[in-house]
Every structure is written in structure tokens, then in C-alpha cells.
Amino acid sequence: MGPGLLESVYELCLLKELLSRDILVTRQVSIPLFYKGGKLEKEFRIDLLVENEIIIEIKAAEILLPVHEAQIISYLK
Numbered sequence: 001m002g003p004g005l006l007e008s009v010y011e012l013c014l015l016k017e018l019l020s021r022d023i024l025v026t027r028q029v030s031i032p033l034f035y036k037g038g039k040l041e042k043e044f045r046i047d048l049l050v051e052n053e054i055i056i057e058i059k060a061a062e063i064l065l066p067v068h069e070a071q072i073i074s075y076l077k
Contacts, residue, residue: 007060011047014058024051031075044075 001013011027018025031044048056057072 005060007047007058010060011058014056015048018048018050025049026052046075 001009015025015027026049027047029046029049031046033040033042033044046055047058050056055072055075057068057075059068061068
């Protein structure tokens, strides 16, 4: 597809590629957000979850910044 497109376009392309290889993948998976033991009305969203084990967070950027790494670490917690 080339550079310069939105993350959502790359997400759909990667989803199609994984599905064409019979790999279990789910897109836009909601993860509940908790604070002080209570569930908040906000959720994290994983771009792609592969085989229920691998988180793929799509970025359309020239470089990855510390905030991108922090985002994934928050998902893992």
C-alpha cells in the first residue's frame, strides 16, 4: 500500500494477510480499565490480537516515541 496512509488502512491490510494464512486474529479488542479496584467507563483498544496471545499496535509514524512504548506496557498490565 505504501507510506502515508492512516493506521486503520494498514490495520485492515494486515488483518487480511493474517486471515488469508488461517491465523486467528481479532481486531479492535476492548480491554477494561480499572482504577482503585473499580471498573471505569473507558476501555483500552488493542488494534489486533493474534492467536489470543500477541498484541499488535499499528503505528503510522516515522519513528516510535516513548509514549508508544508506554501505551503497549499499559495494555500488558
